[in-house]
Amino acid sequence: EPEVTQTPSHQVTQMGQEVILRCVPISNHLYFYWYRQILGQKVEFLVSFYNNEISEKSEIFDDQFSVERPDGSNFTLKIRSTKLEDSAMYFCASRRTGGVETQYFGPGTRLLVL
Amino acid sequence: DQQVKQNSPSLSVQEGRISILNCDYTNSMFDYFLWYKKYPAEGPTFLISISSIKDKNEDGRFTVFLNKSAKHLSLHIVPSQPGDSAVYFCAASRTGGSYIPTFGRGTSLIVHP
DSSP, rough: OOOEEEEEEEEEOOTTTTEEEEEEEEEEEOOEEEEEOOTTTTTTEEEEEETTTEEEOOOOOTTTTTEEOOOSSOOOEEEEOOOOGOOEEEEEEEEOOSSOOOOOOOOOOOEEEE | OOEEEEEOOOOEEETOEEEHHHEEEEOOOOEEEEEEEEOOSSSOOEEEEEEESSSSEEEEEEEEEETTTTEEEEESSSSSSSOEEEEEEEEOTTTTTTTTOOOOEEEEEEEOO
């Protein structure tokens, strides 16, 4: 069964460093998403991406964040200058176009900012 | 701003009994509701959904009930199995919008053998 994959599974970085989280969505999906979950809190929407552009973003997704689909398979989330409060689990998700669809989530990347 | 609330952070149930997980929402514009299941080190996995035009949806051992007037939904698992032990997230979305779900904080279900 096709699945969303994410790399790395864990990342530790120093405050102020740039990180890039990578995702490979399901191949025939056209909508892509990033979510995060700070430990003990709810899963929060960051950004959605369709047709090579951001379609929606939350207040969390400020200028420190960017997304890119550099080729036909990868979908990346970049945090330019990490802060301590960026420590969280980051989930990528994708879905097919059309209708009321559910999203398929990847296993997540646990980011720890020291 | 908790538009979707799961007030019980954890629930412990004996194998074979019924598990009932509850969820409340505040935004009356939500018209599509989902339950996700999450195991450690994995992403959330879709479990079952319900549209606001229904009050019940059943899939095997899982049933979701929706009470629109109370803005309340619940997930029933009957009979509960140890493999059901996971974190369950309630989520709500608007079908006329972007379908981006708003999640609750989750309820950790433990099913004891």
